[in-house]
Amino acid sequence: MITVEGLTKTYGGFRAVDDVSFVAQPGRVTGFLGPNGAGKTTTMRIMVGLTPPSHGRVTIGGHAYRDIPNPGRHVGVLLDASAQHAGRTGREVLTIGARTMGLPDSRVDEILEMVSLTPAEAKRRVRNYSLGMRQRLGVAHALLGDPSVLILDEPANGLDPAGIRWMRGLLKEYADRGGTVLLSSHLLHEVEQIADEMILIGRGRIVAQGDKKSLLSGQSASSLVTSLDNDALARALSDAGHSATPAGEGLRVDCETAEVGRAALAAGVVLTDLRSGAAGLEDLFLELTADTQREGHPAAATDQGGAA
Incomplete structure (x- = not known):
């Protein structure tokens, strides 16, 4: 914790x-x-x-x-994947870490496999690693001590x-x-x-x-809808007390999708797309x-x- x-x-x-x-x-x-x-x-x-x-x-x-x-x-820590000795190989970086923690060298092989760094990649110098490989090596070092x-x-x-x-x-x-x-x-x-x-x-x-x-939970409900007659749908939604504004090829409406469906059914408007438009994270x-x-x-x- x-x-x-x-x-x-x-x-x-x-x-x-x-x-x-x-x-x-x-x-x-x-x-x-x-x-x-x-x-x-x-x-x-x-x-x-x-x-x-x-x-x-x-x-x-x-x-x-x-x-x-x-x-x-x-505690396993990774704050900067680039903060590794560029002249050492990936295996050397992990071996030094393992010995510092009192772990057997066999732990290095387990971790290299866990983070999907191949034996050939482990022998390469860190200066020749891509950023993604350095991230994997950094995660390996963080996980080394279990x-x-x-x-x-x-x-x-x-x-x-x-x-x-x-x-x-x-x-x-x-x-x-x-x-x-x-x-x-x-x-x-x-x-x-x-x-x-x-x-x-x-x-x-x-x-x-x-x-x-x-x-x-506190975000306002809204929906995104497209129909064969957006103007008629907008009028029907307005009559039902909802606000509808243009959004792309359809409308953004200030209510749940079920309310949009009811208004469309009452107006006889065919919907071609209907989804929640509530704000995401x-x-x-x-x-x-x-x-x-x-x-x-x-x-x-x-x-x-x-x-x-």
Whole structure:
């Protein structure tokens, strides 16, 4: 379990993380979502002792990271897939990690197979790895000690569609076995497919958290519909007390699909397409973090300062 309590980090007059509190539970994938510069990486760096907090604290399994003996056996961390010794081979990187943790060299072969790095790829120098291969190597290193907690920052970055699907399956299986997964990303669509709970952060503050159903429960119902006579359908919907506005080749209506169907039936209008148009997680997130999405926002300049 990861417990974050009142976490704040300031750099001069800039507050990168602002009173952040949440819990990542065992057996669940917790998505930590936000645009670049929102404070995700800073929060994760504080978790593993790389950045000191200005206020607040983080515990992992009830302990500060610095107090965990042989932490790689308990907490797997991937914050930057490019932060690996470019002159070593993938196998050498993992072998050094295994020996540091007191693990047998045979564990390296198990992990290489788990992350689908072939023997030939394992012999290549990291400088010759693609970004996707570095991500696999970074995940391998995080999993090396068979930890109970995983903290991963943008692990799908650089992976192709097959690699992203592999990553989803790997993390879901890990959580199903009782592991705690904290996964940060700015790719909401990818995370919402595996996350049991999502924490949305913008400009250093949590703007919403919960599972997908609870996050979207407050969103207004709407539908997207196309018919053989959109004008007649719009009049019928208006008579029924609903607003209909043009959307592509059809209409967006401020009610559930069942209400649209009833109005169409009463008016004798044939529908050719009808679907829910309710705002999804991405729409909700963009609405909640609208003031952080502007090009040239100061937060964008903090990426190099550890406030990503």
